[in-house]
Amino acid sequence: MVKLNDQHLDAVFAALADPTRRAMLQHLEHGPCSVGELAGPFDMSFAGASKHVKVLEKAGLVTREVQGRIHHCHLNATPMAEADAWLQRYRVFWNDKLDALEQAIKDGD
């Protein structure tokens, strides 16, 4: 039960651990686009970029709608909610640190 969820989380975090893929997701914020458009900005072979898209797809962050020879990619942010939920546990911890920092500054360094 937990395992399946875990593996999914693995895939999501791993997909996010690459700047090319994060940039692709940011591109998709503005709406769906083809693999070609997604690959365009990168100094990388088309096939290379295509692999990144597949990683995103396997993590569920991108869905593909094939229309003729064009593959339209859509952002699906829902898997990020899992990652976000996992991180939320720790928000209190980093807030504590930031509060302390703020306090230190207020106290005149």
Added chain:
Amino acid sequence: MVKLNDQHLDAVFAALADPTRRAMLQHLEHGPCSVGELAGPFDMSFAGASKHVKVLEKAGLVTREVQGRIHHCHLNATPMAEADAWLQRYRVFWNDKLDALEQAIKDGD
């Protein structure tokens, strides 16, 4: 400029993309502990677990305070704030989806 931050984000997300390491971080929520205590729960060689700790350390999620032969590990959640901030951009997207789902349920599936 952006690159340094990016690389850091890479390391943080990559560190989180492993269930052993996530479990270690959860263990550390309850307070600092030694590498041995961290390694204990896992069906894995000590050296293997030690490597995971090092990955967490390189990502800045764990700090180490060496006291004699014992290495005390502390949780440092602050790098997670970066990851969280990155994810926040997308919160609106997954909220939209969840809202739609909720609405669909309310409408009687």
Added chain:
DNA sequence: ATTAAGTTTAACCATATGGTTTAATTTAGG
């Protein structure tokens, strides 16, 4: 019917990752 566009697949390469075992290192305790 050909050709060209958009994409994936396959084969390959270098390096990274997750794991092992064995050896080395440092320090605590009898």
Added chain:
DNA sequence: CCTAAATTAAACCATATGGTTAAACTTAAT
């Protein structure tokens, strides 16, 4: 001082990852 504990380092292995190029495939356009 010697041994045992806590930990890292080193050498190794299998598989994954990020990249390449070349070939294959599907579909649109001429």
